[in-house]
Amino acid sequence: xxxxxxxxxxxxxxxxxxxxxxxxxxxxxxxxxxxxxxxxxxxxxxxxxxxxxxxxxxxxxxxxxxxxxxxxxxxxxxxxxxxxxxxxxxxxxxxxxxxxxxxxxxxxxxxx
Amino acid sequence: xxxxxxxxxxxxxxxxxxxxxxxxxxxxxxxxxxxxxxxxxxxxxxxxxxxxxxxxxxxxxxxxxxxxxxxxxxxxxxxxxxxxxxxxxxxxxxxxxxxxxxxxxxxxxxxxx
Numbered sequence: 001x002x003x004x005x006x007x008x009x010x011x012x013x014x015x016x017x018x019x020x021x022x023x024x025x026x027x028x029x030x031x032x033x034x035x036x037x038x039x040x041x042x043x044x045x046x047x048x049x050x051x052x053x054x055x056x057x058x059x060x061x062x063x064x065x066x067x068x069x070x071x072x073x074x075x076x077x078x079x080x081x082x083x084x085x086x087x088x089x090x091x092x093x094x095x096x097x098x099x100x101x102x103x104x105x106x107x108x109x110x111x112x
Numbered sequence: 113x114x115x116x117x118x119x120x121x122x123x124x125x126x127x128x129x130x131x132x133x134x135x136x137x138x139x140x141x142x143x144x145x146x147x148x149x150x151x152x153x154x155x156x157x158x159x160x161x162x163x164x165x166x167x168x169x170x171x172x173x174x175x176x177x178x179x180x181x182x183x184x185x186x187x188x189x190x191x192x193x194x195x196x197x198x199x200x201x202x203x204x205x206x207x208x209x210x211x212x213x214x215x216x217x218x219x220x221x222x223x224x225x
Contacts, residue, residue: 004155031211042114043156043201043215056212090155094211100146101213103155 003027004104006091012110013081021076021107023091032074033101034066035090043090049074081111115139116204118216126224131189133219135202138183142204146213147176147187150199159200160187192223 004025013019025032034046048056049068063085065077074091088108092101117136125131133147143164148156162169162176162185169176175188189196202216 006155040217042116042217043213045213048211050211092155100158100161102158103148105153105155 004091004093004102006089006104006107008107009105010108010110012112013078014112015081015083017081018077018079020078021089021091021109023074023076023104025072025074025091025093025102025104027093027095027102029093029095029099029102030071031094032068032071033092033094034064034074034076035092035103037088037090037106039087047076078109081109083111085109086111113138114217115142116202116214116216118200118202118219120219121217122220122222124222124224125192127194128191131187131192131196131221131223133187133189133200133202133221135185135187135216136183137185137204139204139206139214140183141206142214143207144205145176145178145185146203146205147174148201148203148215149196150201150218156201189221192221194223194225197221197223 007022031050035043037043046060047066052068067075088106090106091104094101115138146161147159149159150156160171160174178185199218199220201218203213
């Protein structure tokens, strides 16, 4: 595997479910990110991890819980989501500044 | 309030001609700008970037121009090819870092054969 991978690619969940999104980067980068893209809206940065430490949390509701066990892996734990949380969730990674961010293919999430 | 704006949601261009995608920003603290391309069912792919100390950066068929006084940047693709058809996102950051990217809403480019 090369680049940034995300699993699952598609996810349908009920509002009472708990699920997790997984991201893995094979680029040797030290920073990882979660973004949300809702229909016809710009990508919104959710979380930033730098050397496994969370450095940014852009006012994201607590029903989204990130986890970064090491520099290569990033998780987004989901619980009691709302239908408006349905979106494309993208993971990205980057190296030292001003390196560009490299994105995974995303997880298309539908909350019923 | 969107700090990075792409006012044209779509653009159609004939193959071989120039494609010009535009982006405006409001935050004068932004000092690093990037363009990404996104195909359906894929994540955005980095295309080209420019630092605020430059006004032009070129990479093959792609050139980005930055006009700081107008807070405007543009991406030129010459010549346009059908494979360039995708959504193009403009992004900006400050502090010389690409860590905190603010994205525009994207422009769908269609290159007609």
